[in-house]
Amino acid sequence: MKQRVSVLLKAQFERDVVLEKPKDRSFGHYATPIAFSLAKELRKSPMVIADELASSFGNHAMFSAVEATKGYINFRLSEAFMDEYATWALENETLFGHAEREGRILLEFVSANPTGPLHIGHARGAVYGDTLLRLGRRLGYDITAEYYVNDAGNQIDLLGLSLQLEGQHSVLNMEVEWPEKYYRGEYMTILAEEALSAFGSDILTNPDRQKELALWAKDKVMELIVSDLGDANIHFDTFVSEASLYDDWDRVMKKLGDGVFDSEGKLWLRSTEYGDEKDRVVVREDGRPTYLAGDIVYHNRKFEQGFDHYINIWGADHHGYIARVKAAARFLGYDAEKLEILLSQMVSLLKDGEPYKMSKRAGNVILMSDIVEEIGADALRFIFASKKSDTALEFDVETLKKQDNSNPVYYVNYAHARIMTMLSKSVLETETIMASELKALHADADALLFEALLLPEVIEDAFSSRQVQKLPDYLKSLAARLHKFYYDHRIIGTKDEAKLLKLMLMVALSIRTGLSLMGITAKDRMVADEK
RNA sequence: GCGCCCGUGGCUCAACUGGAUAGAGUAUCGGACUUCGGAUCCGACGGUUAUAGGUUCGAAUCCUAUCGGGCGCACCA
Incomplete structure (x- = not known):
């Protein structure tokens, strides 16, 4: 909707136009401060320019009014235009909010180590990533959701050791000496018991079998992680194993060219060349690769698949790592600008x-x-x-x-359920409702309709700015308008029943669609929990 | 010490990325049910946007400094 207004204005004014929503809706649906930026150039006051531009506009089917106020030019959409748009949306639910965007994006998120179940910090990154994923897909991007499994390195050895000790301690009731750092928790006890029944007690006591145990355990832990994610409606397309990447190491190292050098018997990445604080060790003296080595091969693999854009979501505690990975990408010959790293805070x-x-x-x-x-x-x-x-x-x-409006999920769901209830109580057929026209609406209905039609631009804004909170903010505000409207105006049994129900359908569509983009299914009925 | 993120009513968060009178929820106080779900709605109270400068038609937003908080500063991942 904003898109269409924007295109029209650009043609009319022959320049890019900033379009915003007036703080006070009585001014109109959209507004532009264009006159302020033209003031200097034209040596005239913004008020005069705005007046001239507004009156030069003439009549257009999309608007019912174009007015200049205090230097702003305000636009009021016509009812015919909004009705047409709403009707289209209701008839094409899955296309509502779709924007025919093109481009293949690789989105990597969560990527928690397979050494334990997900904690609350992982959950935030997971929700953030999955919401971005749903928003981007709605807009039309072809996005692959990927999980990088760190199944190599010290933490896997430590997993094997921890599990043996856990087994000896709580399954076999042996005396054990705990190291300074080890993995613990209920899941370890369960894994130890499972290991015992699957392989016998030797797997828990024989140090030579630690590696074998670790490899078995990390798969088990991954199952746990996938299940936790599934419970929150989060699913991945691909899982890439770090261990599986090292076969490619020699080739990728050659590709790094001047980006790496030998010193003190180690191999270093010349990351200072691209703004890192210091050069980083890639291969240790004993020949074991560092974590960075895996990440270099992994990112090379990403780039070789030729996506248009790459997004990584990392915990904020990894922010110091950004420079070296970007440096590696450049040494590999790729455009580091295409690699976008987003952080999820504590x-x-x-x-x-x-x-x-x-x-x-x-x-x-x-x-x-x-x-x-x-x-x-x-x-x-x-x-x-x-x-x-x-x-x-x-x-x-x-x-x-809580089950009241301090709980935003309840509040938004209740708005949706209210609409569903109204529809079930109405005797009107769907065809009658859809055939009615959204015209001659009072100001409250007009404002509610406009709000409901904003979802596509909220999706666009939330995705392109990577700020997914814009979606829940919008849904809370739409729900609030609905509740107020419901309180102020009767719908069932009035002469305007058909068109007001069409308005309700539109609001419900936006709420339902918005919630689904957050991985939440809108409720048709609210059922109180029994206390 | 250096780097990144942040500082908005008592509390948790917004503010269209530089635009009109800084908005919601919560808490506190006071109202609204013979009507489609009161699981809701309305009103009051509450702000020098951490502080001080600067940039311009215009700043919570950009720049500089100071203060305060979080995170990082591995050959761990």
């Missing part, structure tokens, strides 16, 4: 205003699965998508359990 949970207790059982972390169980996947997704990903988030789980 999460801290509260419960009744107090810090959420990390359970010993879980291994002193807050598990994603525990929170999903406590507040539900919908609430988790909604709240995690509600704040800019690159700033720290703090929220209280108790708020998300």
Whole structure:
């Protein structure tokens, strides 16, 4: 909708036009401050320019009014235009918000180590990534969701060791000496028991079988992770194993060319050349590759697949890592601009205003699965998508359990359910409702219709700015308008029933579509939990 | 010490990326049910946008400095 207005204005004014929504809707639906930027050039006051531009506009079917106010030019969309757009949307639900964007994007996110179940920090990155994925796909991009599995390196050795010790300690009741760092938690006990029944006790006691145990365990842990993600409606297209990449190492190293050099018996990446603080070790003295080596081969693999754009979502604690990976991309001969790295910041949970207790059982972390169980996947997704990903988030789980308007998921769902209830109570046929025209609406209905039609531009804005919180913000505001409208105006049994129900259908469509882009299924009925 | 992120009513967050009177929820106080779901709605209270300068028609947003907080500064991932 904004797109169409923008194109029209660009043609009319023969230049790019900034289009915004007036703070006060009584001014109109859209506005442009173009007169301010022309003022200097034309040596005239913005007021005069705005007046001239507005009056030169003439009549256009898309607008019912074009007016200049205090230097702004305000546009009011015509009812005919909005009715036509709404009718199209209702008849083409799956196309509503679609923008025919082209381009193949590789989106890598979560990529948590296969050494334990997902915690709450992973969950934020997961929700952020999956929401971006859904938004981008809606716009038409061809996006592959990828998970990089770090199944090589020290942490896998440590997984094998930890699991043996756990087995000796809690399954075989042996005395063990714990190292300084090891993996722990309920899942380790369960894995140890499983290992015992699958392979016998030797697997838990024989140091020579640690590696074998580790490789078995990381697959098990991955199953756990995939299941946790699935519970939140998050699914990946591809999983890339770090261990499987090293066969390619020699070839990729040659490709790095001058980007690497030998010193002190080690191989270094000359990352300072591209702004990194220091050069980084890629292969240690003993010949073992560092984590960076894997990431270089992995990113080479990404680029060789020829996507148009690459997005990585990393925990904010990895921000220092960005420079070296981008440097590697350039040494490999690729455009580092195509590699976009987004950060997802820390999460801290509260419960009744107090810090959420990390359970010993879980291994002193807050598990994603525990929170999903406590507040539900919908609430988790909604709240995690509600704040800019690159700033720290703090929220209280108790708020998300309430069933009133302090809980945004409830509030938005209730708006949808209200509409569904109205429709079921009306005697009108769908055809009658759809055949009615959205015209001669009062101001509240007009405002609600316009709000409902904004979803496509919210999707566009949220995806292109990578700020997914714009979607939940919009849904809360649309739901609020709906609730108020419902309170102020009766619909069933009035002479305007058909067209107002068509308006309701449009609002419901935007809510349902918006929620689905956050991986949440809109509710048709609200059922109170039994206490 | 260096780098990245951040600082907006008591609390949790917005503000169309430089635009009109800085908006929601929560908390507190006060209202609205013979009507489609009151799981809702309305009103009041609450702000020098951390501080100080600067840039311009215009700044919460951009620049500089200071203060405060988080994260990082591995041959760990």
